[in-house]
Amino acid sequence: MLDKFGKRRSASAHVIVLGNEKGGSGKSTVALHVAIGLLKAGQRVATIDPDARQQSLLECLLSQLQLQLNE
Numbered sequence: 001m002l003d004k005f006g007k008r009r010s011a012s013a014h015v016i017v018l019g020n021e022k023g024g025s026g027k028s029t030v031a032l033h034v035a036i037g038l039l040k041a042g043q044r045v046a047t048i049d050p051d052a053r054q055q056s057l058l059e060c061l062l063s064q065l066q067l068q069l070n071e
Contacts, residue, residue: 018030028056031047032047032061032064
């Protein structure tokens with residue numbers, strides 16, 4: 001299987017799960033940085049933030065985009 005750049009791609013998927021019971025321990029920040037690193041390496045990435053009450057991943061992503069736009 002080839003990706004859009006013609007590189008060979010494995011047909012299997014990998015799942016990375018980050019978890020900690022304590023809030024504010026940096027799970028969303030780490031998840032975002034791992035996702036960005038994988039994207040830069042040419043991987044396809046999907047992130048899911050299951051906490052419906054506090055969308056930390058979305059807030060973190062938006063703040064990162066804002067920082068990049070201001071540079």
